[in-house]
Amino acid sequence: MPTEVRNNIALERFEITVDGEVAGYTEYQDTVGERAFVHTEIDPRFDGRGYARTLVESALNETRIDGLGALPMCRTVQHFIETTPQYLTMVPHWARDRLGLAQ
Template identity: 55%
Template sequence: MPSQSIEVRKNSVLDRFELYVDDFLAGVAAYQDTANERAFVHTEIYPQFEGQGFGRKLVQGALDRTRDEGFGILPLCPMVHHFVESRPAYLALVPYWSRERLNLPQH
């Protein structure tokens, strides 16, 4: 099976990150920026791409870019919340003031 081209792109016009698999739009992670944080409000992998690990690639790419841009993250959508909850390196990007409210570990 040939390897797939996978790319996460930021679409600032639509306030979302987009996952492309072999140049097909496979999913999106919508966000809303505040002064210091980027709140992830909805993440979706389209049906024909589900169950192949693309959600993880989309979220990781979006969070890496968010970190590189100097934002903290507010994982409001379940997919991003689960990703952050199980990865301490990304949990560190969530501001302390929001962790209890979002049911995330405090450390």
């Protein structure tokens, strides 16, 4: 099934659509230099298919392109960063310590 991730700026969230239907989202709040990811949710009908991973990876890639760091306040985003170390550099050092992430 075709998927697409887009930034819904009006709702401050990245959404993943499957066949045109919103299957999940990750909400964020932008600061001057970082994007805080505060909540991620996948509709139970789409659970277990890797959509959360696709969503978070796309959201972090766009965040990097936007020149922002990432604050993984949401457990889903934090887990993704913990298991995909190339994204750890996006998290400021001060936040890594507070969130228990590797330095």
